[in-house]
Each structure stands twice: as C-alpha cells, then as structure tokens.
Amino acid sequence: MDSFLLLSTAAKIGFALAIIFSFAPVLIWAERRQSAMMQDRVGPVRANIKLFGINITLFGLLHPLADALKLIFKEDFVPPKADKFLHALAPIISLVPAISVFAVIPFGDVFYPELWNQHFSMDLVGPATRGTPLQIASLNVGILFIFGIAGTGVVGAAIAGYSSNNKYSLLGGIRAAGQMVSYEVTLGMSLVGCFMVYDSLLLEDMVHWQMAHMWGVMAQPIAFFVFFTAAIAETKRIPFDVPEGESEIVGGYFTEYSGMKFGMFFMGEFVEVVTSSAILITLFFGGYHMPFLNAGGWDFSFQAFGHVYLENAQIALQHWGVTLIEVVTWVLKLSLMIWFQLMIRWSLPRFRYDQIMALCWKVLLPLSLLNILITGLVIIWNNS
C-alpha cells in the first residue's frame, strides 16, 4: 500500500469521523433547542462556564458537554442477573454499524491533489495523475453494504433487550427487532426503482447520474417518500419509537442501561439520524451536487423553450475551490436534512404498534412494489 493511498484514506476517515462526532453532540443541542422553539419555550440555555466573571452559555451549546460529563461519571449499573458480556456488547453493536455506514458515502467528487491550483478539466488528468474520490471506500456492492451493515443495528437493540433480564427491556427488544426487520424489507424494496433509474449500485455513480439528469427526489418521488419513512422507522425515533415507548414499557430495550453505556445508545440514535440523512441526500438530493457548478467552476447558462439563456455567465474556479464548494454543499444539505428529520420527530405523535406494522406491510411495501412496476414501464417506454 503506497503512502498516497494511506494518507488520503486517513484524511477522509478523519473527516467522516469529525462530521459524525461533531454532529452527534450538536444534534443533542439542536433537538432540545429546536423543539423548544417549536413549542414556544426558551429551551436549555443555562449550562455555562464562568470565565473572568462572564457567563459563557453559547446558546445552550454547553449542555451536551454537561450531559457527557454526567454520563461519564454516573454509576454504570448492570442488573445482577443480566448477561454481563452481552449487556456490555449491545451498545457497541448498535453504535458501530451506524458509524461504519459512513464509509461508502461520497462527500465530494474525485480530488486530484497535484492539480489543486488549476482550472480543472478531464484533459489535465494524465495516466500518472493520482486522484482520490472523496469517499472512504468505493465498494462495488455500494448501497448493499449500507443495508448489510445498518441491518446489524437491530441485533444491538435485540441483544440489549434480551441480556438485561427485564421484562420491559425484553418487550422493547422484541418490538425493536420486529419493527426494524419489517422496515428493512421496505427499505430495500423502495430503492429498487432507484437502482433501475441510476443503473448502478455505486453511490458515486448515483450522484453522477443526478448531476447529469435531475435529483432523485424528482425522478423517484414515491421511492423518496417510502425510503424516508422507512429510514425514520429504522432510527427508532418518533413517530416510530414504540421500542422505547416510555408510557408503556419504561425505557424499552435500554431500560437497564446507565452511564456511558446508555450514552452509547443515545449517541447511536443521533449517529443514525446523521447517517440516514447522509444516505437520503446522496440518493435523492444529488449528494454534493451544487446546481450550476461543474468541475471547471460556475456555469449559469441554461436551456429553456429551445433557447439558451445567460450564455456567457461563467465563473471559472480552481480545482480546490470547486471541491470545497462541493463539500460545503454536502454538509449544508446534510444539516438541512437533519433539521427536517428533527422537525418531523417533534411534530408527529407516536404510532401504535399495529399501525406501524400495517403502515409497513399494507401501505409502504405495496407502494414500493408499485413504484418498481411504474419505473420499469417508464424505462421500457423511454427505450422503445
């Protein structure tokens, strides 16, 4: 393995981890403050650090810090008759897959470090020019990797419920397993239409198709709706949060968890929100695609009604500038998507368990199958 590959991969992993672990605490703050704003409250703003007689509160951004401190110093209680090994393993199983999904998500186009200062075009790329796709791993199974890894998340919840030796935990674990396995089917089926349109399983190819044609949300609106719903169900958040339904089963599968083990479940949930948002923007909102931006810079010309407008409105940008805009666009889209997910989480009431199952098997699954049929017909009609 040569040093270029090693260095670039390390940098990309660093970036992805930085995104995940900076978004997760900020999300704790965002969730509490955003819900406060939606419910006409002030929200948490009281955690402060006193420096030179001035109280620094940063709009309540210090609350996640205080939360983390509390969780670290809390007693880590394991029920006496619990399975100690599985009890300790479950939070790890539910956190690690959520993070590793990030490995295949592209957050920028291919970057050529040697050409960083030039106006980029494909002519400049020689056979010896080393480029690195801004994506940790370009696996040829692509999106299937996401399904495979994200599917293990259910094991964490189920093991947590099973190993706690608590009826409520067990009920929560069973509910989580049932719900997640059901929605896993819909999750996969809803994307088949996308695969047919994008003609690839690789996430970077999907982004390229969307850059060349249109965003996935316009090409596959039904798939977007079904996938979005299923993705929220996979994160086990309101309105699909029966696995931890406080009013019925105390805390669900993490009833018996405390301290940082609970913190890992807590953070795993937020990491799942980040990753599901990242998948959503990659599949349906063009990933890092910024409209009117191509590899050479801005190009505002567009064609409408058989006429080309703003023909000369071009601004050339250097390679690093284009890459930077792409990455920033990706982060912005990610933030917006997360914001929207929080919006939904604080607007809708919880579904009953039978409603969740009915929604999955009677509405979303037939809808995704119908979407496959329609997509197939449209593709055949287009090709003939």
Next chain:
Amino acid sequence: MGKLVNKPKYTMMERAYLPEIARGLGVSMRHFFKNTFSRRSKSEIVTVNYPEEKRIYPDRFRGVHRLTHRDDGSPRCVACLCCSTACPAQCIHIEPAEYDTSDPRYGYERFPKVFVIDELRCIFCGYCVEACPCDAIRMDTGVHVPPSTDRAHFIFDKEVLMSIPGADGTYESENPRHEPGDPSHPGLTRNHGH
C-alpha cells in the same frame, strides 16, 4: 349495556394522512421560524429565564408573609392570636406580652414578644390574613419564600417578617391606624369601654 361511542368521521384528505402531516409540519415550522429568527419581544415564547426574569404576579397572589408596621416602626400586630387560631397548618407561633404601664397603649392592646412563622409548614391558604382584625399580617409581597438547603432558614421570626416589604415597596398598610392620643382614636381602653 355499553355506551355507543361516536367515532369521528374523517374526510378523505384526513384519511390520506400525508396532507395532515404537511399541515402539522407547517404549524411547527411557523412557530420554529418565528421564534428562532425574530427578536425576543416579537417571538411567541411564553417561558422566561426564571431567576433573572420574573413574572409579575397578580395582585391577589399569596406570597411570603410580612408584618405591617405602624408609623413608629413597631408591628401593627396586637397579639390577639386570631391568625394562629385560624391557621390550618398551625405554623404560626405567637407569644403575647403586655406593654409597660407607662405606655399609652397599656391596657388597650398587647404586642407580640415572639412572632414566628414556619414557612415550610405554611400551606399559603391566606386564612391568617383573613383572620387578622388589624391588617397586621399580609401576603401581598409578591415573592416566594427564597430557597435554602437549611431548614432553619425557613423559620421566619418577627424581625424577618417585618423586614419584608409589600409588592409596592412600603412597610405600612393603607388602612388607617388609630393610636391612643390621636384625634381619630375612639378612646376605648380596657378600663373605659363604650
């Protein structure tokens, strides 16, 4: 025989669920944007940062007790024990004492040597204020009992109760007080009645 519950009839739009979700999201987004991006005075936020910002309570709010003053600064209380008798929580303790024989008030009224209210026992019913014939005890201070980690801090004696002003900042009561010697004084004493 069970009672028939009329289930609400949903329209087609409501049964489709998605339009209603969009409507609900619209409501929460309106609140979110209004509260996030407008000044505090124009937002719809109804909660306050309590210790720094305080709400002004209505006039009839029953706050911590105070003992009203006479013009000479002594308590208006005549130690009649009406308040401690009326108190359902039995949190008021009064030890009455006679004035000195040379005092013009001697034989006319008494004064509280000890006046203690246990604010932890008090249920803030306001019966003591109702019972007082002299307007000597009031709960119009508009403030709570300050929090403390020490139970002893909640035993308010005469000095503490007299040091708390009313919501208007005064220690007196608006009701007139007729001292012996005043022209308005009816001249009633223990020896000289109606």
